[in-house]
Amino acid sequence: MIRNFGNKLGLAWWAKVETVTPAATYWYGPFLTKRSLNKNLKKFLNDLSDEGSIDIQHSIIRCKREEPLTV
Template identity: 35%
Template sequence: MNELLTSFLDSLGLAWWVEVTTDSPRCVYYFGPFPNSKAAKESQAGYVEDLEQESAQNIVVKVKRCKPKNLTIYDDVADQSSRKLSGILSSQF
């Protein structure tokens, strides 16, 4: 029953999602859908822990109602630019 409600809410764009943004890699991840914000908040720690184990940097978490088109958005151009800049800066020291 809960899955049916969640699917219905998701189809209307009213389900809750955990949005996780990282700077390295430069990504936005969506985890969900959840029937309410409480369920989403209870799940967010596990997602953050997984990303920390993968050495993600500057992790920002938001719980919100949305309907993401993609569950992972990777900004490879910005990620490559920041890596090049980091390499340039580190070679100056």
């Protein structure tokens, strides 16, 4: 897949999402464009909120990411 290739090159866009409760870090991606990430991120954040996550913060990063995607 093109996204996976872009990720291996460090060109993929990711969202690093951190929550206080539960204390967790989630990596959401990879996306080919920042615009595509932003378009899809809202649903992911809403899902976390619906599952009871509290104090959700996120940042957008262009990088290479591997497992684990949840810490």
